[in-house]
Amino acid sequence: MSAILPPAATNWWKQPIGKQELIMIVLALLWSLFMFFFMIYWHINGRQNLSNEKYKTTAAMFAAKAEQMVKQYQVRTETDLQVPVVKPPVGSDVYLIARMWNWWPILELEAGKTYKLHVSSMDYLHGFSLQPVNINIEIVPGYEHVIKLTPDKPGIYSLVCNEFCGIGHHTMLGRIYVK
Amino acid sequence: MTTTYRTCPRTGLQFDTQAERLMRFNAVAAVLSMVMGGITAILVALTRWPAIKLLPADQFYQVLTLHGVNMLLFWIIFFEIAVLYFCSSTLLRCRLATPRIAWLAFALMVIGAITTNVAIFQGGSTVMFTAYVPMVAQPHFYLGLILFAVGALLGCFIFLGTLVVAKNERTYEGSIPLVTFGALTACIIAIFTIASGAIILIPTFLWSVGYIKEIDAQMYRLVFWAMGHSSQQINVAAHVSVWYAVAAVAFGAKPLSEKVSRSAFLLYILFLQLASAHHLLVDPGVSSEWKVLNTSYFMYAAVLASMIHGFTVPGAIEAAQREKGYTHGLFEWLRKAPWGNPAFSGTFISLVGFGFLGGISGVVLGAEQLNLLMHNTYYVPGHFHATVVIGTTLAFMALTYFLIPTLFKREVILPGVAKFQPYIFGLSMYVMVLVMMGAGTLGVSRRHWDMAFSGAPFQYEWPGAAYLMMGLAGMAAVVAVIGGVLWVLLVVGSILFGKKLEEGTLSAKPTQLKMPVATSLSGHGDAAAHNVPGTVVLSMVLLVAFVLYYFVNWKYLSEVWPLG
Numbered sequence: 001m002s003a004i005l006p007p008a009a010t011n012w013w014k015q016p017i018g019k020q021e022l023i024m025i026v027l028a029l030l031w032s033l034f035m036f037f038f039m040i041y042w043h044i045n046g047r048q049n050l051s052n053e054k055y056k057t058t059a060a061m062f063a064a065k066a067e068q069m070v071k072q073y074q075v076r077t078e079t080d081l082q083v084p085v086v087k088p089p090v091g092s093d094v095y096l097i098a099r100m101w102n103w104w105p106i107l108e109l110e111a112g113k114t115y116k117l118h119v120s121s122m123d124y125l126h127g128f129s130l131q132p133v134n135i136n137i138e139i140v141p142g143y144e145h146v147i148k149l150t151p152d153k154p155g156i157y158s159l160v161c162n163e164f165c166g167i168g169h170h171t172m173l174g175r176i177y178v179k
Numbered sequence: 180m181t182t183t184y185r186t187c188p189r190t191g192l193q194f195d196t197q198a199e200r201l202m203r204f205n206a207v208a209a210v211l212s213m214v215m216g217g218i219t220a221i222l223v224a225l226t227r228w229p230a231i232k233l234l235p236a237d238q239f240y241q242v243l244t245l246h247g248v249n250m251l252l253f254w255i256i257f258f259e260i261a262v263l264y265f266c267s268s269t270l271l272r273c274r275l276a277t278p279r280i281a282w283l284a285f286a287l288m289v290i291g292a293i294t295t296n297v298a299i300f301q302g303g304s305t306v307m308f309t310a311y312v313p314m315v316a317q318p319h320f321y322l323g324l325i326l327f328a329v330g331a332l333l334g335c336f337i338f339l340g341t342l343v344v345a346k347n348e349r350t351y352e353g354s355i356p357l358v359t360f361g362a363l364t365a366c367i368i369a370i371f372t373i374a375s376g377a378i379i380l381i382p383t384f385l386w387s388v389g390y391i392k393e394i395d396a397q398m399y400r401l402v403f404w405a406m407g408h409s410s411q412q413i414n415v416a417a418h419v420s421v422w423y424a425v426a427a428v429a430f431g432a433k434p435l436s437e438k439v440s441r442s443a444f445l446l447y448i449l450f451l452q453l454a455s456a457h458h459l460l461v462d463p464g465v466s467s468e469w470k471v472l473n474t475s476y477f478m479y480a481a482v483l484a485s486m487i488h489g490f491t492v493p494g495a496i497e498a499a500q501r502e503k504g505y506t507h508g509l510f511e512w513l514r515k516a517p518w519g520n521p522a523f524s525g526t527f528i529s530l531v532g533f534g535f536l537g538g539i540s541g542v543v544l545g546a547e548q549l550n551l552l553m554h555n556t557y558y559v560p561g562h563f564h565a566t567v568v569i570g571t572t573l574a575f576m577a578l579t580y581f582l583i584p585t586l587f588k589r590e591v592i593l594p595g596v597a598k599f600q601p602y603i604f605g606l607s608m609y610v611m612v613l614v615m616m617g618a619g620t621l622g623v624s625r626r627h628w629d630m631a632f633s634g635a636p637f638q639y640e641w642p643g644a645a646y647l648m649m650g651l652a653g654m655a656a657v658v659a660v661i662g663g664v665l666w667v668l669l670v671v672g673s674i675l676f677g678k679k680l681e682e683g684t685l686s687a688k689p690t691q692l693k694m695p696v697a698t699s700l701s702g703h704g705d706a707a708a709h710n711v712p713g714t715v716v717l718s719m720v721l722l723v724a725f726v727l728y729y730f731v732n733w734k735y736l737s738e739v740w741p742l743g
Binding site for chain 2: 035164170
């Protein structure tokens with residue numbers, strides 16, 4: 001009978017499954033399994049995987065590390081707000097603060113070199129959205145996320161905040177220079 | 180409480196009078212929430228349309244919070260409670276368990292919904308639907324949500340109680356209908372969802388009034404999404420049940436295989452909730468192993484279930500149509516379907532859109548590494564408007580065209596308009612979600628007031644195509660809202676002014692759902708019922724589109740900066 005009535009036979013469980021239905025189920029199952037293994041494959045052979053290095057932290061602890069780095073490697077300041085531009089050594093630990101409503105400091109990196117970028121938030125959640133590359137990562141206060149990244153082309157890149165963080169959210173725009 | 184039973188002369192369905200009133204009130208509350216959601220929808224759409232940018236930033240975020248809460252929670256859950264009562268008391272022809280408590284549940288939900296809306300209107304609770312800590316809302320924002328959830332939870336238990344009543348009073352024979360089984364699935368997921376909601380919202384409420392000092396932001400996200408995403412899984416189970424129900428009503432369609440369809444629902448119960456973890460794919464607090472296992476391996480078991488329903492629902496329609504003699508070629512059954520009947524056209528547009536737009540994009544978003552490309556971009560609301568609006572809302576709209584005559588006993592007014600409403604709403608939504616996902620693919624952020632970044636210390640110019648697509652999304656949203664307004668007018672107009680239809684006879688006792696239940700398998704398992712070549716072709720098209728789109732995204736990912 002129809003789907004809004006009880007099944008016509010009490011032993012509906014024994015009803016055979018049609019061949020077409022069975023083929024579709026098997027195909028869907030194989031595809032699901034393939035997608036599962038493909039993610040693992042990408043962890044082994046792909047080049048875009050988020051690292052699992054992270055630490056619990058506090059706003060004060062993280063800010064201290066970032067300030068230390070800025071003191072050491074600042075090369076100039078930009079804009080009226082005197083935002084420091086930092087050129088950290090290749091391969092070093094680089095600290096980036098997300099807070100209402102700016103990214104601090106501006107980074108100057110070398111193309112083709114790998115850096116360990118530490119990010120954390122001073123207040124609310126923020127979204128690390130690197131444009132126009134289009135890499136998007138969640139930033140959670142209390143957590144220091146270490147992202148190994150290798151800028152591959154020189155250029156001026158923008159950091160958009162893409163997690164709602166209050167009224168000034170749309171002004172939260174940062175910079176990364178790749179030379 | 181004694182009750183009476185009304186037999187609808189048009190459908191033969193039998194309504195417990197108490198349950199019937201509850202269904203009507205819950206449905207009306209749903210429509211009112213939809214009105215609120217719709218008004219805010221147009222304001223959101225016109226603000227994100229770059230050439231218009233209607234509202235200032237503070238109002239935009241406030242209105243966006245209202246839109247999310249009213250659409251994702253209030254509209255859908257009020258309607259689902261009505262569906263739960265229908266699938267238990269009406270389909271099983273029995274009295275509703277504890278109608279007094281059902282009214283209490285309704286009252287709690289109404290009070291909760293109003294309280295939260297008031298909190299958002301007052302300002303100071305502009306925290307979005309997600310209300311991520313440490314951003315804090317006013318205490319009554321959380322309190323309203325908690326009251327609403329308690330009411331919904333009571334509704335779930337009344338549904339379960341009604342199943343017990345039907346079983347004890349032997350109002351049906353054999354197993355519960357497939358549609359009721361689907362509603363049971365929705366109910367079980369709802370209980371899990373509401374429990375998760377309580378675990379996170381109660382401490383957050385206490386934190387907002389100062390009793391708890393701190394809530395870990397990562398832990399909040401983890402538990403919140405056990406509610407936030409699972410509540411969307413209630414919708415999937417509910418709207419798949421509605422698809423089966425409309426197919427049954429419009430075509431007399433029976434499931435190709437009860438075993439397959441019910442097993443697919445069971446997969447939802449076992450695995451769907453774990454899909455909530457796919458919100459955390461680019462979060463610091465959880466490991467890659469956890470992400471792959473939860474969000475993907477387990478989620479794919481639920482994706483499998485959706486792919487099965489995506490085959491069996493149109494398959495059931497095809498089998499029923501072929502039985503009626505529409506056997507010519509691959510697609511005569513589809514060409515000769517009642518495209519002028521909004522209950523059917525709405526369901527079919529919902530089914531196709533959910534599969535092609537919502538389903539495929541959801542799996543791509545839910546692949547651990549691919550999420551890097553789209554997390555928190557406009558792609559995300561593009562995806563979930565395909566699942567929640569095209570999938571759930573449109574299916575519920577389609578069902579109301581059937582409910583107005585049988586539940587509200589009125590003729591649908593303006594049948595000529597009703598005929599086109601699902602097309603206007605559904606097809607404009609197709610366009611809207613496509614361009615939203617397009618803009619998201621280019622990186623445009625969700626929940627963002629100004630893509631021109633006015634007032635920022637630097638400038639960043641999005642590609643022209645992104646601006647174009649944001650404009651198109653605004654236009655499509657305007658058309659969709661017109662479709663939504665038409666639906667509200669048709670529903671409210673029909674309930675108030677539609678031609679009164681015959682009530683049908685009242686009786687003190689329900690007539691039992693006695694059917695010639697066979698112990699053998701006659702009528703089932705015949706080859707004809709299983710020959711659905713048209714549906715096979717449609718499903719293969721879906722699978723091929725799925726595979727291609729999946730790999731296009733991996734190619735795109737392989738071109739961004741190496742990470743790791």
